[in-house]
Amino acid sequence: MRYLQVEKDVRDTETLLCRLGRAPAEHAGMVNVPIYRGSTIISETLEEWDIRNKDYPSYGRFGTPLSRALETAICKLEGGYRSILFPSGQSACSHSLLACLKAGDSVLISDGVYSPVRAFADNVLARLQIKAEYFCSTKPSELAAKISAKTRAVYLESPSSMTFEVQDVPALAAIAHLSDALVIMDNTWATPLYFRPFEHGVDISIQAATKYIVGHSDAFLGVATANEAAWHALKSTAQHFGEIGAPDDIYLALRGIRTLGLRMRRHWENGLVLAQNLQTHPAVDRVLHPALPNDPGHVIWKRDFLGASGLFGVVLKPMSPPQLSVLFNSLRLFGIGLSWGGYESLALLVEPPKRMEGSLPFPGPLLRIHAGMESPTELIADLHSALNAACEVADDTIVPPETSELVSQCQIVS
Template identity: 45%
Template sequence: MTEKHQQATQIVSAGRDKKWTKGVINPPVFRASTIVFDTMEDMRYAAKNKTNGEMFYGRRGTPTHFAFQAAIAELEGGFGTALYPSGAAAISATLMSFLKSGDHLLMVDSVYEPTRDLCTKLLAGLGIETTFYDPLIGAGIRKLIKPNTKVLFLESPGSITMEVQDVPTLCDIAHEHGIVAILDNTWASPINSRPFELGVDISIQAATKYIVGHSDVMIGTATASEKYWPQLRENSYLMGQTTSPDDVYLATRGLRTLGVRMAQHEKNALKVANWLLTRPEVDHLRHPAFETCPGHEFFKRDFSASNGLFSFVLKQGDSASVTALLENMSHFKMGFSWGGYESLILSYFGIDGIRSATKWDSSKPLIRLHIGLEDPDDLIADLSAGFDRFNAALAAKVK
């Protein structure tokens, strides 16, 4: 059986232990706060095994949660998975599980903007220092490590500008100094890279996106190695992190079609991306599967496939012309997030304002696309009409 076939089977089978599914295909939704016990012996047993899949208290989880946690841990290749009400909550709780006042954090400069704000606002107020680093720094990260550096945070590819990091090199250096390596692995999902094989200690998913796949649930996961799982699990519990069993059920159901959806997202996106290469308005693509994307060589080495999310940079344009491009689309919608079945389009101005370790040329507008499950020819026609509006707006400005 090939690796691809093994993974496809794993996606369908992971987390389906009968003690959680109770013999049905999908784990039932267990809604619970208080768990009651018939005897003191039963209560003591539950308390002793509360972190090993025994029902103890609703915030510790139910079989609905346990099944999903087991599935994600297996697919990502980690030891245990904690659940959170959003991807942002997964990031913040994970960081706060391993940082305290006086510690130093190394944060990639291309990170998701709310994560940057978390560092500069909340963590700074707690006495935690952050140094932002170039996503392509590689072995140069050694120069930024301090005696109090406790966490190295990676996001590969990076939000918006899509730089792919040399994850194994960065993780190896982190481990030389006893630093915890944490990766936002949402772009790859649990199936297009093997973070723990690359040296990552904790892998985070905004499961809101590809795992759920239908733009109707907020949920996050953090999967840890055996070494760091107890600390992540207990600190997240102490912070009151929990998720609705109904949301977990929907995430589990979405997970079962992840493989086929990701393959179609990738196929559609590659067709649209190759068409964009023919457009005179496009300066270059920021798609990890293309050579024009910084860190493309690491994508080829560390990823098994791509997905539907990428960006492209225009040769010119202003607010009015880019607005004309984005508005009045038939299939692309403007909205935040990504990973659902629908196609999305957004423009980003002022990227230089959310960079501190690297520079960005904001004179050339960047457009981010999420390519959904529509017919790609319809999406290409939609973008073509958008470029017509874009060019008309530029021409009107010249007049």
């Protein structure tokens, strides 16, 4: 049985997004792979059972034509050896770590990772007698100083969660590999379209497919993709824990891949326009977005990344709790909520993440903005109006720059 057919001469990513994971001839001519719900998979003969048990799913927990289609599609986009699905992004992160570590090992984690990953390392890994240490994500020399013979994995997230520092992944991976440590990276922000992890030394790449791959805020799913060296440990760990994705969520993720290129282009454009614009507002201290030319990580972002997503941070100047209430309660187009990656714009007040060296030197509150797919002109007007209301300034006093001029500066790469 073939789970995937793609012409060998297809090279363009937009065409691949429309083709990957599809095999109409195997599904009564259906354009999309149907939803498969099932535990038992029947074989007609003992010989068929022997073949299925070796090479194909013999039990629903081990995969279905639908899950294999999505895994194959994401693996092709990421550039890895094989991919495996998990019920959430956090599950993919946790099990990728467990696949590489055992009692007595240590793991070095970049200081700006997603906070639930940090909590997992500090609590669950600690109970398993696995030592988690942290290093400054923008200082490869610090990783080199801390790595040891016991370090079996280095965990990265670039850009960093909440504060969006870009890491020199090739340099960090080279240091890790000198000590025979595997490199795990959360690649959700850029998606496989805008960062190619295996071309930069990563061994296991993680996607919280809940975000941009699903793209509509209505499903949970995680994916981990490994190179050949890391694949067996990743696969066996997932199967030992009985981790699978829900059929309906897998279907939504595979459907989301079809429009991923179009959506990411829009998120990139809207995010950069908003980031550029917010820099001009007097209530804003700085904007944390690696695609901005004045961002500290811009040079590495431009070297290693092929694009940007719609997620970035905004550091405000000092603002009182009542002012923050006015700001958020004045927003019309930005929802207040967790997660991101859907078509809708979101704004969230977040605690500045704690780092090894202590609190980050932010003068005021930190906002996380997700630029959705709405009109950038209306999004800019909404944010400006809310900031003006918080500062008790009339809307016509602080006027945002022309959106058309900002859009022309986005430099979208095809």
